[in-house]
Amino acid sequence: MNHTLPLLVGIPLGMAVLTLMLSKASARIADITAFLTTLVTAGIAFTLVGAPVSTYWMGGWFPPFGISLVFDGLTSIMLLIVNLVAFLAIIYSLSYMEKYTAKPKFYSLFLLMVAGMNGVVLSGDLFNLFVFLEIASIASYALVGFGVEHQELEASFKYLILGTFASTMVLLGIGITYSMTGSLNMADVANTLKGMPSTTSMAFAAGAFIMGFSLKSGLVPFHAWLPDAHPSAPAPISAMLSGVLIKALGVYAMARVMFNVLGAAPIYMDIMLALGALSMVVGGLLAVGQWDMKRMFAYSSISQVGYIVLALGLGTHLGMIAAIFHLLNHSIFKSLLFLSTGSIEHATGTKNLRKLGGLGQKMPVTATTTTIGALSISGVPPFNGFFSKLLIILACAQAGQWFLAALATAVSVVTLVYFLKAMRFSLFGELPKALKNIKEVPFPMAFSVITLAVICLGVGIAYLVAGPAFTEIFLQPAADALMDGIRNGSSSYINAVLGG
Amino acid sequence: MLSHTSLYILDMALMGMGVYALIAKRHIIKKIIGVVTMEYAINLFLILVGYRAGGIAPIEDAQISAADLAARAVDPLPQALVLTSIVIGLGTLALMASLAIKLYEKYKTFDMSEINRLRG
Amino acid sequence: MDLKELSRDESRGMTLIVKTISRLIMSFVILFGCFIIIYGHITPGGGFAGGIILTIAYVLLLLAFGGKVAMAKLSNFWASMWDNIGALSFVVIGFLGMTGGYFFLNFLDHGSPGHLVSAGMIPLCNIFIALKVGAALYAIFIGLSVYGRIVTEEEK
Numbered sequence: 001m002n003h004t005l006p007l008l009v010g011i012p013l014g015m016a017v018l019t020l021m022l023s024k025a026s027a028r029i030a031d032i033t034a035f036l037t038t039l040v041t042a043g044i045a046f047t048l049v050g051a052p053v054s055t056y057w058m059g060g061w062f063p064p065f066g067i068s069l070v071f072d073g074l075t076s077i078m079l080l081i082v083n084l085v086a087f088l089a090i091i092y093s094l095s096y097m098e099k100y101t102a103k104p105k106f107y108s109l110f111l112l113m114v115a116g117m118n119g120v121v122l123s124g125d126l127f128n129l130f131v132f133l134e135i136a137s138i139a140s141y142a143l144v145g146f147g148v149e150h151q152e153l154e155a156s157f158k159y160l161i162l163g164t165f166a167s168t169m170v171l172l173g174i175g176i177t178y179s180m181t182g183s184l185n186m187a188d189v190a191n192t193l194k195g196m197p198s199t200t201s202m203a204f205a206a207g208a209f210i211m212g213f214s215l216k217s218g219l220v221p222f223h224a225w226l227p228d229a230h231p232s233a234p235a236p237i238s239a240m241l242s243g244v245l246i247k248a249l250g251v252y253a254m255a256r257v258m259f260n261v262l263g264a265a266p267i268y269m270d271i272m273l274a275l276g277a278l279s280m281v282v283g284g285l286l287a288v289g290q291w292d293m294k295r296m297f298a299y300s301s302i303s304q305v306g307y308i309v310l311a312l313g314l315g316t317h318l319g320m321i322a323a324i325f326h327l328l329n330h331s332i333f334k335s336l337l338f339l340s341t342g343s344i345e346h347a348t349g350t351k352n353l354r355k356l357g358g359l360g361q362k363m364p365v366t367a368t369t370t371t372i373g374a375l376s377i378s379g380v381p382p383f384n385g386f387f388s389k390l391l392i393i394l395a396c397a398q399a400g401q402w403f404l405a406a407l408a409t410a411v412s413v414v415t416l417v418y419f420l421k422a423m424r425f426s427l428f429g430e431l432p433k434a435l436k437n438i439k440e441v442p443f444p445m446a447f448s449v450i451t452l453a454v455i456c457l458g459v460g461i462a463y464l465v466a467g468p469a470f471t472e473i474f475l476q477p478a479a480d481a482l483m484d485g486i487r488n489g490s491s492s493y494i495n496a497v498l499g500g
Numbered sequence: 501m502l503s504h505t506s507l508y509i510l511d512m513a514l515m516g517m518g519v520y521a522l523i524a525k526r527h528i529i530k531k532i533i534g535v536v537t538m539e540y541a542i543n544l545f546l547i548l549v550g551y552r553a554g555g556i557a558p559i560e561d562a563q564i565s566a567a568d569l570a571a572r573a574v575d576p577l578p579q580a581l582v583l584t585s586i587v588i589g590l591g592t593l594a595l596m597a598s599l600a601i602k603l604y605e606k607y608k609t610f611d612m613s614e615i616n617r618l619r620g
Numbered sequence: 621m622d623l624k625e626l627s628r629d630e631s632r633g634m635t636l637i638v639k640t641i642s643r644l645i646m647s648f649v650i651l652f653g654c655f656i657i658i659y660g661h662i663t664p665g666g667g668f669a670g671g672i673i674l675t676i677a678y679v680l681l682l683l684a685f686g687g688k689v690a691m692a693k694l695s696n697f698w699a700s701m702w703d704n705i706g707a708l709s710f711v712v713i714g715f716l717g718m719t720g721g722y723f724f725l726n727f728l729d730h731g732s733p734g735h736l737v738s739a740g741m742i743p744l745c746n747i748f749i750a751l752k753v754g755a756a757l758y759a760i761f762i763g764l765s766v767y768g769r770i771v772t773e774e775e776k
Contacts, residue, residue: 003718003723006714006718006723006724010711010714010715010723013711014708014711014712014715017704017707017708017711018704018708020700020704021701021704021705021708024697024701056722056723057722058722058723058724059717059722059723059724059725059726060720060721060722060725127581127584130585131584131588134588134591134592138588138591138592138595141595142595145599145602148602149606150606150607150617151617151618153599153602153603153606154603154607154615154616154617154618155618156599157528157596157599157600157603157615158618160592160595160596160599161522161531161535161596164535164539164592164596165519165522165535165538167588168535168538168539168542171542171546171585172515172542172545175542175545175546175549175578178546178549178577178578178581179549184577227618228618232618560733561734583668587668587753590757594760594763594764597764598763598764601764
């Protein structure tokens with residue numbers, strides 16, 4: 001029994017409310033409470049790395065009857081990503097959000113979103129997964145529209161409609177699963193389903209789950225909201241959405257439900273493979289034509305999430321490791337890129353590549369971090385993105401999917417092309433006359449992006465120097481949790497929850 | 501008296517209506533009505549899952565034995581789920597309504613096809 | 621104008637009949653809401669339903685007397701404050717359960733089923749949920765009806 005698990009949900013939830021209350025006295029307090037809360041949750045997430053698999057019974061009610069929180073390898077890495085990026089995004093917001101009114105409301109919604117995401121990755125039963133998914137989603141709808149201008153409202157409304165549709169689909173899946181198995185506890189459902197022949201109803205439920213979670217993660221036939229929502233949100237929220245939200249609510253939830261609950265049938269894996277490959281290619285090609293920096297990065301997110309889902313769909317051990325590694329890396333460099341773009345927008349007032357140029361001379365810090373992020377994501381050694389993409393391509397080849405391996409390689413060249421375009425038009429070349437007087441961003445913003453850039457480089461070097469050890473600590477437990485679903489029908493997951 | 505299966509079919513038809521309104525209608529309020537209809541169809545679905553013809557309320561008391569209660573009572577869990585899901589629906593609806601008001605204030609229209617500044 | 625003058629102002633809100641009936645009914649609606657909340661653990665109903673009924677009392681006030689009177693009775697500042705207090709108390713009671721070993725443990729005496737003082741902390745949870753739901757719904761109603769009015773260019 002690990003008593004820190006409910007704190008990860010309870011603390012941000014309580015502090016979201018308290019922040020709003022205290023801010024009525026003084027708006028400054030909100031800065032401090034938000035900073036401390038995310039510091040504490042990030043600290044807890046760090047201490048949990050490498051902790052053994054454990055279950056927490058809420059209120060002392062044991063599973064399958066009570067609500068349980070389950071901690072395993074996959075949860076561990078997701079918690080680390082969510083809380084680390086949230087902490088850095090809050091530091092960034094300290095000065096970035098100055099230009100908005102109602103900063104305490106921003107922090108409150110932000111903490112609510114963090115609580116929701118922590119809840120999604122910790123939840124051990126399907127219905128609480130849905131509840132936390134909705135908490136995180138509703139907070140993110142409001143945060144996307146936080147600017148309350150034409151574009152923000154439009155993007156928020158589109159996101160809200162499609163997001164609600166996705167949640168409804170997930171709820172439909174949960175309803176069917178409940179009617180077939182009579183339980184909501186994930187381990188119990190998996191246990192019951194193992195002894196049942198596959199039915200049309202369960203296939204329908206799986207379809208509803210795949211549709212719902214694909215919408216949340218922005219995979220290609222369901223991606224319409226993503227390129228609108230990510231650029232319209234304030235920069236720290238873009239970083240959170242692209243960096244962790246689509247992964248916690250989309251990729252993680254899909255992987256957990258498909259592998260550990262529904263039992264990874266080959267047809268589901270093929271669907272994931274197809275969705276992943278399609279997103280990878282279409283997202284990459286659409287990104288090339290963009291002139292709005294954040295919109296380009298949003299399409300790039302679609303493409304990179306496609307890589308992750310593709311690697312998951314391979315269903316091999318190397319595929320899992322590659323997927324988890326790319327998930328970790330993408331959340332770091334994509335939040336770095338969105339925060340850097342936010343810095344550029346903060347200094348210049350525009351994110352249109354046609355109006356930018358030559359920022360390298362005026363903003364050395366931002367230029368360096370943007371370059372590091374762009375090199376990482378396009379897979380240039382020795383940055384972290386290179387290794388995870390290499391692993392994905394190797395995993396494709398190992399699984400005998402030579403076509404997909406070639407496709408992944410080709411898309412990584414496309415990625416390099418559009419990031420070179422972004423850098424060429426923003427950082428190099430002639431500085432436009434309108435931007436003669438720009439200054440480097442204030443310290444908190446610079447601190448966040450520098451930290452993320454150091455992590456980018458650090459992860460790459462750590463993998464280069466001590467690859468096996470790095471895999472052992474961070475990637476292996478998560479990959480094992482997923483492989484458990486493929487190899488032995490989630491038996492160790494079921495034992496951990498029901499037998500413990 | 502409708503059979504159980506036809507209730508499910510009617511419920512799915514209700515959901516289909518919601519999806520139709522969501523996809524085909526351009527008016528923001530009609531889209532919102534579509535989303536809400538869809539949500540309520542799912543809530544109804546969950547209630548149907550726990551429904552038992554001629555069932556009794558799942559409340560334990562002295563007159564009825566535990567085994568008898570288990571055999572005759574309706575399933576209370578879906579009802580708890582539906583209550584939660586209605587609350588979530590209320591939150592989403594409030595957000596949708598306020599966004600619709602704000603969108604009208606900015607764009608002076610409820611037509612979604614005219615609200616199209618985001619392209620590409 | 622103070623509250624009394626506002627509520628007597630004939631140009632605001634609906635007719636005298638509606639105002640009188642609302643004034644008479646409002647206390648009973650609140651009483652009924654409190655009943656639903658307090659008996660939530662032994663009869664149908666509970667925090668959510670009771671909270672909604674409490675809101676309805678204030679919505680009745682708003683519809684009959686107009687936004688100003690309702691806002692003077694319960695401003696949106698206090699609505700949001702009660703909302704926060706309800707939510708915070710709910711989380712705090714969850715943390716208090718940790719003194720007994722588990723988050724959200726029902727640590728109070730359970731009593732005997734069917735009595736008013738029984739079921740440990742569930743009645744407390746109902747009261748906090750009612751505060752949270754009632755105040756939040758009132759704030760939403762105020763937000764959509766009073767502040768949500770579409771401001772056209774001419775009015776600006």
